[in-house]
Amino acid sequence: MTFTSRIGKVRASFTGSLTKFRSRNEVDGLIWEDLEEALLLADVGATTTDRLINEVRQLSKEEQVNNPERVLEILQRKMIDSLESSNRELRQDSSLSIWLFVGVNGVGKTTTIGKLASQRNSMGQKIVLAAGDTFRAAAVEQLKQWAELSESTVISGSEGADPSSVIFDAVEHAASKGVELVLADTAGRVHTKSNLMEELQKIRRVAEKGDGTVTETLLVIDATTGQNGLIQARQFTEAAQVTGVALTKLDGTSRGGIIFAINEELGIPVKLVGIGERVEDLLPFEPTDFVNALFD
Ligand SMILES: Nc1nc2c(ncn2[C@@H]2O[C@H](COP(=O)(O)OP(=O)(O)O)[C@@H](O)[C@H]2O)c(=O)[nH]1
Ligand SMILES: [Mg+2]
Known part of the structure; x- marks a missing residue:
């Protein structure tokens, strides 16, 4: 099974929580509430949700975006950005x-x-x-x-x-x-x-x-x-x-947004994710793969 299918619950709930947002035809005040609700439901946490919404809103205004799908593309990019800056290498000394x-x-x-x-x-x-x-x-x-x-x-x-x-x-x-x-x-x-x-x-x-x-x-x-x-x-x-977080049981939850909250509110990078009980079910955390899977 691929990473994307392993985190099926996370994806399904995130996609599900965006249904209302996606049903809107234009970018008006209401869609920001829908987006906020979706992120909070995914357990992204209040602080990170606020920041993301503000940034996406600002950019959407600057770029005069008037299509909800385009807003999601901006959100996707911002979500990747907020995880990408950290160093996730597991450090080993020369000795x-x-x-x-x-x-x-x-x-x-x-x-x-x-x-x-x-x-x-x-x-x-x-x-x-x-x-x-x-x-x-x-x-x-x-x-x-x-x-x-x-x-x-x-x-x-x-x-x-x-x-x-x-x-x-x-x-x-x-x-x-x-x-x-x-x-x-x-x-x-x-x-x-x-x-x-x-x-x-x-x-x-x-x-x-x-x-x-x-x-x-x-x-x-x-x-x-x-x-x-x-x-x-x-x-x-x-x-x-x-120095790092290993986030386990991502296969058994719908609340994958916790990764953003850990990263931002604790300031500690998620370095490993567990997506099952077998040896191969422990992976280095790859922000781009993870966020793209959410929007797949
Ligand atoms: N589904 C799933 N189960 C896991 C994962 N990681 C650990 N577990 C299970 O969680 C339970 C507790 O794990 P254990 O390593 O004993 O926890 P410890 O008390 O922190 O050492 C065991 O049944 C593990 O098989 C994971 O990524 N996915
Ligand atoms: Mg133990």
Whole structure:
């Protein structure tokens, strides 16, 4: 299945919400309300919606557009523009890089690590996985299954062990084997903010005690949680130096507009999207493909 068909729900709801807009024959005051409603329904978020509408309205006026379909073309361009400026590369140092995966329970951290490890393994890269979610034995098991599939090594501790020390051990192991990338899982317990900050900062500090550097802290967000996910995300970005978002379960939601809200309201680029449970269902986020699919 192609990317476009995988995000069928997102597309269908976006297209559906534009029906009223498209039924209009001219560009008058009312169509801006229709457009605003459509963007809000898609979970683009109030701030981004306001900005987009203002810009599109301004341009439509300047270009004396009097055809709703032309307005949509301008919107499409503006939506691409607002995502395109960010750098989405997953950063790896010349020596040993550590990527931390953070986010609440159930969002898809372990699955995303597993998919990424498998993909990198097929490209010939060796990876060490750190089972930093030490609070549930099942989490370690889940990571071990992915490790088998991706021919990676998992370093784990006993249940309840300090996640920092597990990640530290994983980095040591990677260094001793000449492996250049450690993907570190973490627990997704619900924290108070100061708690979360302390824990994540400790993990980072201890992870970097050895030969490695944390080059990515990826916040995993479940797209189906909509604006709630955004509130969680804000807590994490305040607590950790988040460098990118992996947005999962885009195949299971109609609320794809969350990508714009994350990008603009959190100022963090979406770097990866999850569109299913298989290895190949994790993709680098491509703004043009995504926006064009919405308008397809
Ligand atoms: N449909 C779909 N399911 C996903 C995706 N990513 C993760 N999942 C599922 O979400 C559930 C929770 O994932 P998990 O990795 O255990 O979350 P964690 O608690 O953050 O580690 C699992 O059943 C995954 O298979 C995705 O992109 N699409
Ligand atoms: Mg997990």
